[in-house]
Amino acid sequence: MLTILSEKFSLVNQWINELRNVEIQHDRMRFRRNMERIGEIAAFEISKGLETREVEIQTPLDTIKVTEIAVQPVITTILRAGVPLFEGILNYLDGADCGFVAAYRKHDANDYFSIKQDYLTCPSIEGRPLIVGDPMLATGASLIEAIKDLLTHGTPSQLHIVAAIASRQGVETIQNAYPDAEIWVGAIDENLTSKGYITPGLGDAGDLSYGEKLQR
Numbered sequence: 001m002l003t004i005l006s007e008k009f010s011l012v013n014q015w016i017n018e019l020r021n022v023e024i025q026h027d028r029m030r031f032r033r034n035m036e037r038i039g040e041i042a043a044f045e046i047s048k049g050l051e052t053r054e055v056e057i058q059t060p061l062d063t064i065k066v067t068e069i070a071v072q073p074v075i076t077t078i079l080r081a082g083v084p085l086f087e088g089i090l091n092y093l094d095g096a097d098c099g100f101v102a103a104y105r106k107h108d109a110n111d112y113f114s115i116k117q118d119y120l121t122c123p124s125i126e127g128r129p130l131i132v133g134d135p136m137l138a139t140g141a142s143l144i145e146a147i148k149d150l151l152t153h154g155t156p157s158q159l160h161i162v163a164a165i166a167s168r169q170g171v172e173t174i175q176n177a178y179p180d181a182e183i184w185v186g187a188i189d190e191n192l193t194s195k196g197y198i199t200p201g202l203g204d205a206g207d208l209s210y211g212e213k214l215q216r
């Protein structure tokens with residue numbers, strides 16, 4: 001299932017406009033906060049499909065049967081660009097456990113790149129909803145590698161992918177690899193550059209959040 005959070009105009013459109021706009025996007029605090037806000041909205045939408053249970057709680061006056069999340073999700077992201085979106089998801093799904101993957105694009109002399117993954121730490125995802133936040137779902141290559149590794153930590157009950165902006169190609173790659181995944185995107189752009197950047201996109205989400213990295 002694919003949900004485009006900006007399909008009907010809402011605040012999400014405004015935040016994505018600000019992420020894209022070169023006159024606004026260099027305000028790092030605003031950039032990170034807009035990413036976080038998209039994560040918060042995605043978490044709210046995801047929460048509607050989580051498994052629930054009834055419990056009885058005590059108010060100062062009486063008891064009442066209420067509904068709560070039955071199985072807490074595991075929220076994961078790919079360092080470093082994914083951190084603000086991840087924080088937004090965790091702001092709302094605050095009982096979740098969390099996992100982290102470190103991956104980067106290693107460019108060769110012809111500027112082709114391969115995905116290098118250095119680090120993975122994650123609690124068990126067995127029988128739990130797994131949420132993977134990747135702000136820019138471009139080719140889908142790093143996300144597929146990350147999910148493959150995360151799935152060595154168990155079989156999740158649900159798989160949710162959250163992106164602020166996705167390319168059409170990236171969405172199709174994930175849908176082919178994980179047909180049961182629920183994909184939540186802020187917006188879809190049609191094209192990728194030869195360097196694998198989404199266009200019109202917004203540029204480099206990691207650099208805009210945390211400063212331009214030195215190339216290695």
Ligand SMILES: O=c1cc[nH]c(=O)[nH]1
Pocket residue numbers: 081136138196197198199201202203204205206
């Ligand atoms: O367009 C893109 C693609 C991947 N990562 C980014 O930060 N931007």
